Amino acid sequence: MASSVSDVVDPATGRTVTTVPQLDAPGADAAIEAAHAAFAEWRRVSPADRGRLLRRFAEVVDGAIGELAALEVRNSGHTIANARWEAGNVRDVLHYYSAAPERAFGRQIPVAGGVDITFQEPLGVVCVVVPWNFPMPILSWGMAPALAAGNTVVVKPAEVTPLTAVRIGELALEAGLPDGVLTVLTGKGSVVGDRLVRHPLVRKICFTGSTEVGTGIMALAAEQVKRVTLELGGKSANIVFADADLERAAASAPMAVFDNAGQDCCARSRILVERPAYDRFLELLEPAVAAVRVTDPSDEDADMGPLISAAHRDRVAAYVDDSVEVAYRGEAPGGDGFWYPPTVVLPGGAGDRVWREEVFGPVVSVLAFDGEEEAATMANDTQYGLSGSIWTRDVGRALRVSRAVEAGNLSVNSHASVRYSTPFGGYKSSGLGRELGPDALDAFSETKNVFIDTEG
Numbered sequence: 236m237a238s239s240v241s242d243v244v245d246p247a248t249g250r251t252v253t254t255v256p257q258l259d260a261p262g263a264d265a266a267i268e269a270a271h272a273a274f275a276e277w278r279r280v281s282p283a284d285r286g287r288l289l290r291r292f293a294e295v296v297d298g299a300i301g302e303l304a305a306l307e308v309r310n311s312g313h314t315i316a317n318a319r320w321e322a323g324n325v326r327d328v329l330h331y332y333s334a335a336p337e338r339a340f341g342r343q344i345p346v347a348g349g350v351d352i353t354f355q356e357p358l359g360v361v362c363v364v365v366p367w368n369f370p371m372p373i374l375s376w377g378m379a380p381a382l383a384a385g386n387t388v389v390v391k392p393a394e395v396t397p398l399t400a401v402r403i404g405e406l407a408l409e410a411g412l413p414d415g416v417l418t419v420l421t422g423k424g425s426v427v428g429d430r431l432v433r434h435p436l437v438r439k440i441c442f443t444g445s446t447e448v449g450t451g452i453m454a455l456a457a458e459q460v461k462r463v464t465l466e467l468g469g470k471s472a473n474i475v476f477a478d479a480d481l482e483r484a485a486a487s488a489p490m491a492v493f494d495n496a497g498q499d500c501c502a503r504s505r506i507l508v509e510r511p512a513y514d515r516f517l518e519l520l521e522p523a524v525a526a527v528r529v530t531d532p533s534d535e536d537a538d539m540g541p542l543i544s545a546a547h548r549d550r551v552a553a554y555v556d557d558s559v560e561v562a563y564r565g566e567a568p569g570g571d572g573f574w575y576p577p578t579v580v581l582p583g584g585a586g587d588r589v590w591r592e593e594v595f596g597p598v599v600s601v602l603a604f605d606g607e608e609e610a611a612t613m614a615n616d617t618q619y620g621l622s623g624s625i626w627t628r629d630v631g632r633a634l635r636v637s638r639a640v641e642a643g644n645l646s647v648n649s650h651a652s653v654r655y656s657t658p659f660g661g662y663k664s665s666g667l668g669r670e671l672g673p674d675a676l677d678a679f680s681e682t683k684n685v686f687i688d689t690e691g
């Protein structure tokens with residue numbers, strides 16, 4: 236089953252902390268077949284019992300928050316405060332969707348000659364492909380509503396960040412979920428992930444990761460009319476109007492992009508400042524960037540840890556070559572970890588690579604704009620459309636610009652765009668479909684319509 240093992244590396248030190256099995260394609264097939272066999276029973280578990288099991292799963296996760304957080308610090312370099320929040324998010328998402336089985340209502344639709352009713356039915360085996368940037372939350376956003384809808388779930392964590400997923404799989408069994416209902420498969424995307432996408436018994440792929448891999452998955456899924464949800468890249472705009480509370484806007488801008496070392500699809504990596512406020516905003520931003528504490532992620536005071544790998548750090552660093560004007564940089568430790576300092580750059584224009592491409596690291600670009608129309612035009616001048624922020628004291632402007640920006644998750648005078656109770660997803664190349672919120676089960680269910688003749 237496991238053809239080999241792969242190293243799990245601590246990004247803060249560059250040292251190998253453990254190894255995990257790398258499954259091969261026949262191993263993945265066997266797990267998919269087991270998940271399919273478990274589906275027959277799981278779909279028949281009563282809605283109340285399914286809800287109860289998900290609540291128990293949430294409680295077991297709650298009891299393991301410290302352990303899960305410590306694993307994530309070591310495996311992913313997340314700050315301890317973030318890692319605790321992420322484990323708590325898994326608990327909360329499970330709690331939220333534990334109420335769903337008993338509320339998965341169909342409808343009764345008025346028709347002539349009888350009664351027409353609809354049923355929400357599970358799809359079968361659902362695969363959740365998880366990236367390395369948020370191993371725990373993204374796993375739970377697919378897993379919890381899929382299980383609540385009565386599907387069995389196979390999770391493929393990123394090759395470099397498998398540890399919390401493996402532990403969450405064990406916690407599910409401790410909570411009493413039957414064997415085969417939740418399965419975590421470690422291994423390469425090109426082997427295990429590819430098998431999951433191609434296997435006919437997998438009826439839905441819930442993928443988060445790069446636009447390139449997501450596009451390939453969608454093309455393959457089309458061959459079997461397999462359902463897909465895609466959460467892909469972003470290049471989100473943080474639009475600051477001159478009438479905004481500039482102190483608050485500048486104080487919050489660094490962590491809107493440097494949180495998780497910028498490895499966040501929602502990172503506000505383009506700051507657009509209305510021209511009359513541009514100089515003042517840059518003045519206010521400098522001390523806020525200098526205050527970002529980049530240090531050992533297990534330190535309670537850490538704001539930012541290392542990048543995920545040496546290769547990724549090189550990729551990020553390549554965006555800030557000699558042709559790019561650096562306004563200022565924060566601090567970062569030296570040593571063997573994969574560190575990169577928070578960096579503010581001033582591109583020559585909207586055509587520059589650092590302004591256009593997803594850097595996925597702690598690099599933010601700042602440009603000036605003139606007026607509402609140009610703000611929206613510049614914000615929309617990208618293939619992506621995931622998130623964004625709008626800073627203004629004018630409520631009418633806030634709403635006009637919110638409607639004009641082509642992105643799935645916007646915040647006004649705030650950068651908070653992800654909550655388990657509200658829908659999350661992207662426009663354009665940022666994705667397809669929505670996760671979270673009250674309607675998430677729709678993405679993991681089929682609607683069946685039944686007409687009963689009452690006249691015959």
Ligand code: NDP
Binds near residue numbers: 422451
């Ligand atoms: P990928 O898209 O390659 O990986 C995401 C997930 O997909 C991983 O679990 C990966 O497995 C898996 N995968 C890879 N290839 C396949 C395949 N053919 N079939 C099925 N699953 C597959 O992202 P990267 O890790 O390479 O990151 C590259 C860039 O993508 C980042 O620098 C960033 O710009 C962007 N990205 C965006 C994310 C987001 O949240 N929107 C998240 C992560 C990355 P494995 O790890 O084993 O290869």
